[in-house]
């Protein structure tokens with residue numbers, strides 16, 4: 198059983214891992230070696246099924262519930278289980294009630310709780326929602342570590358489609374993300390920043406309710422923070438706009454003025470692949486299966502999609518034996 202996985206974003210690497218760990222031989226093809234143009238590279242890495250319910254269907258919650266455990270089993274130590282804190286400036290406190298009415302599995306946090314959870318935010322917010330069962334990871338660390346683990350387990354990584362075209366695979370799994378060639382899928386532009394400052398520390402992703410799109414700050418190693426993300430109905434991968442940069446920086450600054458002195462280490466843009474209903478799809482045509490439409494939930498939903506596809510491929514092998 199030899200499977201060709203096209204695409205080395207989070208979907209492709211997750212399915213390669215699931216297949217390899219169940220004994221299949223896998224080759225991964227991605228012309229963009231290193232995956233730094235992939236949407237996955239720019240993600241926040243929040244594994245936040247309950248918070249996402251604010252704007253997503255219940256299916257996203259159900260498919261995402263096992264994600265943190267899957268990542269932890271695949272890459273021990275990669276997941277931080279500190280929950281998510283959702284906050285609002287005093288003028289937007291009503292937005293918190295709206296957020297709470299659309300979600301579940303949270304506790305209301307008062308000023309003291311916020312200070313206990315995030316001491317550097319003490320005195321800055323009177324009310325919040327704490328989703329204690331959520332988690333986060335560093336997408337870049339995970340993508341690099343997963344590729345290294347797969348390579349060590351014998352997975353071949355190819356960048357040249359010509360070399361794989363004649364190799365005679367039993368199955369192909371397409372995990373190619375957004376493509377202008379696929380009329381069924383649309384691109385949703387997400388702009389993000391990486392800031393660095395040692396003047397503030399956070400233990401978990403902090404979301405600020407926002408009338409247009411959820412803005413969040415995710416702590417990473419080395420005093421860096423990912424600030425994201427815009428949601429723009431466009432597949433333009435051009436540089437971040439001034440408006441988006443101002444909105445993201447304003448959000449970080451309103452979370453804590455120490456971000457005013459932070460270094461802007463990077464700006465980035467990723468194109469999220471989305472179907473019209475914003476839900477992921479696994480589609481089979483003969484011996485080709487595609488996983489796509491992970492939209493804003495790639496790290497949250499890729500494990501469930503990978504398990505489903507591995508079941509489809511390996512159960513069929515069992516049935517035909």
Ligand SMILES: Cc1cc2nc3c(=O)[nH]c(=O)nc-3n(C[C@H](O)[C@H](O)[C@H](O)COP(=O)(O)OP(=O)(O)OC[C@H]3O[C@@H](n4cnc5c(N)ncnc54)[C@H](O)[C@@H]3O)c2cc1C
Pocket residue numbers: 203204205206207208209226227228229232234235236237238239240241242243244372373374375376386387388389425426427466467468469470488489490491492493494495496497498
């Ligand atoms: C700013 C931002 C923040 C986000 N935050 C989060 C978050 O906090 N949590 C979360 O769960 N999700 C988040 N997401 C969503 C997540 O990043 C995406 O859902 C996910 O990356 C999609 O993964 P993918 O593997 O389908 O596509 P991609 O990551 O785009 O990977 C597709 C890969 O396929 C390759 N490819 C393309 N064509 C071919 C071909 N013909 N042959 C072979 N390879 C090909 C490409 O080079 C690319 O490497 C965020 C996204 C953005 C942009």
